[in-house]
Amino acid sequence: MTDQHTPRSLIVTFYGAYGRGTGGAPAGPVPIAALIRLLAAVGVDSPSVRSAVSRLKRRGLLVADRTAGGAAGYGLSEAGRQLLEDGDRRIYGHPTARAGQGWLLAVFSVPEEERHRRHLLRSRLARLGFGTAAPGVWIAPAHVHDETRHTLQRLGLDAYVDLFRGHHLGFEPTAEAVARWWDLEALAAQHRAFLDAHEPVLRRWGRRKAVPRPEEAYRDYLLALDSWRRLPYADPGLPVALLPPEWPGGRAARVFGALHARLRDAGARYVAPVMAGAPAAG
Template identity: 25%
Template sequence: MTNLKPVHGSQQFLLTLLGTYFLGVEDEIPSTFFVDVLSDFGLSETAARNALSRVARQGFLEPSKRGRATYYALTETARRRQQRRLKQIVDFGRTYRAWDGQWTIVTFSVNEEQRHLRHQIRQVLRQQGFGVLYDGVWVRPWPLGQDESSALLNIGIDRMTVFACAPEVAFAAQGDPVAAFNVEGVRPLLDYFISRATTIVESMEADAISPTAALRLRIETLRDWKEIGESHPELPAELLPADWPLCTARRLFERTYDGLAHAAEARMRHHIGLSASDLVPVIKSLSTLEVAELGQATWDAD
């Protein structure tokens, strides 16, 4: 059986658990449940309660009292956010976008009077999936949407030009647009994920994973897939190396995330049954296919 990785970021683990198993749930959940379930991730009661308090202060949980007992309910904002985030994470790598060969190139020059805007435009460009080819020259293989164009214009930089073209590079010293993206820097993440997921699949096939381990491994698999999705450059398949392992990693993600679901849900139901047996039926999680079928309507108001 594979070794479990150390748990870091108790708040993020808590939000991930809520977003994975309590989508759409409006019921109040006893704090003792969170203490019990987070103990499976190696967190003490004090650490679990501190994480609850911090998440509540951030506006994701609404606390209430019943006598001396504390309960928490997901806020509407948190429910929409968690469903959106779950879909973003789980859908990553499902398909490649079709590409027409066109690049979007943003060039800008920031004078000293506007130097405070340099960090802002770089941050926006990174969020929009651009890579920096040279200082002041950013590229990506996708057109700009209206909201993205507005976001760039609203920064207020005086000198900025956006080109849309299929560039033919006459000559370049490491100036291929693909060089703006750290493609090979992501390969170790994919290789590690493939190795670990393969071990988990072998353990599943040998029936060697307990419900406790299944819950933890499923959440950790989602965490690792999120890290890959956030690090992976959004490039079309034509621009990636021929041996790029994303498709292999994606198949293993589906195999582990879906294959661990039954045992992980059993563990979650065990925990909720100890403190709120009436909530056992609400514990459920979506498969990768069910996540793919989620629509936008529930979070458009964000």
């Protein structure tokens, strides 16, 4: 497990991939014994799982519960479910804005005596993919509006922020402005790091004609998803016309999409028996 794949991040990734119900039905709690076993497959030991679960519970994303059989487990809170649902469109759809769709502006002012909230607000806007247009003025493609509203309301930060939708009218070309608002070199480096780590995995699976082995598919998919799900937030789907030539974001999205199509359901065949307490498929 690398520094990037922290226990807490992997648990959130697991719930997003496999810990929710299908067809709109809510899932029951994940037994803690099953969660420990499933995280062991990606290199996380039992004490780290328990510690990370406790932190996620304190943050209000997980809630303690009992399974139908009476085993101790953890399910998603309503806030946790909303967080994952907000992420689905970005992570799996990876929407890309068109130049004419406009921008979302977040203008905020936080009193000095509440500077801790100012720091939280800035960090959350950055995680949502906002760039900095000016002090107290952050900008993102207009399509992130709903998720931004949900996030600010969930964290109690909406009272400090006004949201506006608009268009860039000058005075410099919009492509040059975008290069000021976002660190495009750093974003491109993140895309290339994903490709370096996971494109070889896709090539390896592409050479195989047999059905993927469930445990191996689960491990490769969970690690790829854990790496990928950060990228549509760091890069919020900026219009392609405003990005440098040979931008690696599209290629990274295609690699993740292919891994998702190849491995997600195969990995579920490993997860299901573990969740049910039966021997897992190898």
